[in-house]
Amino acid sequence: MPTFYKKRxxxxxxxxKNEKKVMRRQPESSLRERFPGVTALRVEFHFLSPxxxxxxxxxxxxxxxxxxxxxxxxxxxxxxxxFDVTDAARALHQGGGDTAEENRVCRExxxxxxxxxxxxxxxxxxxxTR
Ligand SMILES: [Zn+2]
Numbered sequence: 001m002p003t004f005y006k007k008r009x010x011x012x013x014x015x016x017k018n019e020k021k022v023m024r025r026q027p028e029s030s031l032r033e034r035f036p037g038v039t040a041l042r043v044e045f046h047f048l049s050p051x052x053x054x055x056x057x058x059x060x061x062x063x064x065x066x067x068x069x070x071x072x073x074x075x076x077x078x079x080x081x082x083f084d085v086t087d088a089a090r091a092l093h094q095g096g097g098d099t100a101e102e103n104r105v106c107r108e109x110x111x112x113x114x115x116x117x118x119x120x121x122x123x124x125x126x127x128x129t130r
Pocket of ligand 1 (some may be wrong): 120
């Protein structure tokens with residue numbers, strides 16, 4: 001019986017792991033940094049089912065020192081969808097207004113049936129205090 005010896009190849013052991021650690025996502029900047037002059041921002045996430053029925057409300061209040069994380073996980077049947085209203089908040093700030101409403105629909109595939117979209121809806125109300 002011939003014996004096979006597998007030659008162990010030692011791949012290049014570069015500094016990749018550590019470099020990746022350094023390249024981690026930077027923490028979000030604060031409200032004060034991203035939206036100068038704003039003293040408070042209230043973000044209301046009103047989630048609606050695909051049948052347009054109220055499903056869940058999430059309200060977040062941001063003060064100037066809070067990190068700007070304006071995203072919320074989709075509570076629908078996709079399991080991995082996200083609603084991010086950062087651009088809406090920026091548009092509101094730049095436009096000089098104090099209230100904005102934003103409507104989104106989740107287009108992630110439903111994990112129960114990937115051939116159909118999740119179809120959960122979000123009505124987001126943003127209120128800015130300067
Ligand atoms: Zn979804």
